[in-house]
Amino acid sequence: MKVGFIQCAIISVIFAVIGYLVFSSSGMETSLPLTVAASLLFSGIVTPYLASLFGTSAITAEPESGVSGETATLYVGNLPYKANEDAVKEYFNSYVNVQSVRLMKDRRTGKRKGYGFIEVVTSDVDQAITELNDKVFLERTLKVRPAKEKGEME
């Protein structure tokens, strides 16, 4: 169940009305703006709490908790030396959802080592590998394997 801004606004108004009725029937001498302000302040505390109960991110606006799939790190070998990361990313994006591309080139000399690592978002890693493995990119047959080290930890 999703709780959006409209629902939160409705709940806030409801609590504002309830608060106004409570303050009015309490016999206290309170002004109307002060009552409404206090009620809205109270609803501002209750509404995010209710929203957190429903597991929504409308109020807290928390960053994506990675529910949109698993990100797997894949090793890509046999890459052409004359290949930049953007071209590789664009090339792999036509097959799988590429999140990041890292082409390993030596920092001292700047020479490309000819391999790199990509992070793809897929439910099945083997399927992504079979989709990307032995693909010809710039006259080179790419070798895609699951990354051996630096395994992606939750």
Place this chain on the structure above:
DNA sequence: GCTGAGCGG
């Protein structure tokens, strides 16, 4: 600056 197996910051 080319090259051609390879698992990194």
